[in-house]
Amino acid sequence: MKQIDLKNISIExxxxxxxxxxRKNGIKAVLVGGACVTIYSHNEYMSxxxxxxxxxxxxxxxxxxxxIDFLQEGPNRFxxxxxxxxxxxxxxxxxxxxxxxxxxxxxxxxxxxxITLLSPTDCVKDRLAVYYH
Amino acid sequence: MLEAIFGNSTIEKVLLFLxxxxxxxxxxxSDNFNISLNGIQQQLQRLEExxxxxxxxxxxxxxxxxxxxxxxxxxxxxxxxxxxxxxSEKELQKYYRKRTRPRKKGKPL
Numbered sequence: 001m002k003q004i005d006l007k008n009i010s011i012e013x014x015x016x017x018x019x020x021x022x023r024k025n026g027i028k029a030v031l032v033g034g035a036c037v038t039i040y041s042h043n044e045y046m047s048x049x050x051x052x053x054x055x056x057x058x059x060x061x062x063x064x065x066x067x068i069d070f071l072q073e074g075p076n077r078f079x080x081x082x083x084x085x086x087x088x089x090x091x092x093x094x095x096x097x098x099x100x101x102x103x104x105x106x107x108x109x110x111x112x113x114x115i116t117l118l119s120p121t122d123c124v125k126d127r128l129a130v131y132y133h
Numbered sequence: 134m135l136e137a138i139f140g141n142s143t144i145e146k147v148l149l150f151l152x153x154x155x156x157x158x159x160x161x162x163s164d165n166f167n168i169s170l171n172g173i174q175q176q177l178q179r180l181e182e183x184x185x186x187x188x189x190x191x192x193x194x195x196x197x198x199x200x201x202x203x204x205x206x207x208x209x210x211x212x213x214x215x216x217x218x219x220x221s222e223k224e225l226q227k228y229y230r231k232r233t234r235p236r237k238k239g240k241p242l
Contacts, residue, residue: 095204
């Protein structure tokens with residue numbers, strides 16, 4: 001596998017890398033938050049982090065992230081000293097703070113992997129929920 | 134009041150603090166209730182691990198807010214709102230009525 005340049009990686013490529021890493025280890029991961037906006041807006045809006053909702057506890061995904069040089073910094077946060085983006089992991093289910101969890105997602109493929117992420121509509125709802133709360 | 138559900142009284146205080154003031158950091162919550170910072174940080178970490186709160190670094194402090202994506206957020210806020218209605222006036226004044234920003238200049242007393 002070719003070496004990935006984490007210093008200059010785009011959010012979309014990093015999302016592909018993280019999604020592939022987790023998926024191949026049996027972990028369901030859905031990208032939520034500002035990183036989805038970055039992807040849908042083709043970098044018109046730039047997020048500083050990638051928020052994932054994951055099916056397994058952080059302690060179970062930690063070894064897989066360490067293999068790609070992301071180290072745990074806080075309870076749910078992983079960083080790489082070279083990479084400008086940090087990663088946050090939230091427990092399932094995917095929700096916008098409403099009673100019914102979201103179950104339908106989009107999938108996007110890039111050179112690093114397949115990203116499961118919020119649909120554009122849910123992405124907007126997610127940003128509004130964060131803004132208004 | 135809710136400690137039987139949440140497991141201890143510190144976490145109840147942390148949640149009621151965030152419900153009242155909308156955000157907070159460890160030292161602020163610790164000073165507000167006069168509880169050890171370590172105890173508060175443990176509970177904030179527990180809540181963050183569970184996805185109930187999220188945090189963001191602002192300068193040298195880590196600021197905590199409720200996670201707007203938490204699936205039980207509405208229910209939790211309803212529960213905390215009800216609990217706040219049962220807090221005594223003395224406790225309200227002592228812990229939950231503190232000014233969080235400077236008084237507006239020239240505002241009549």
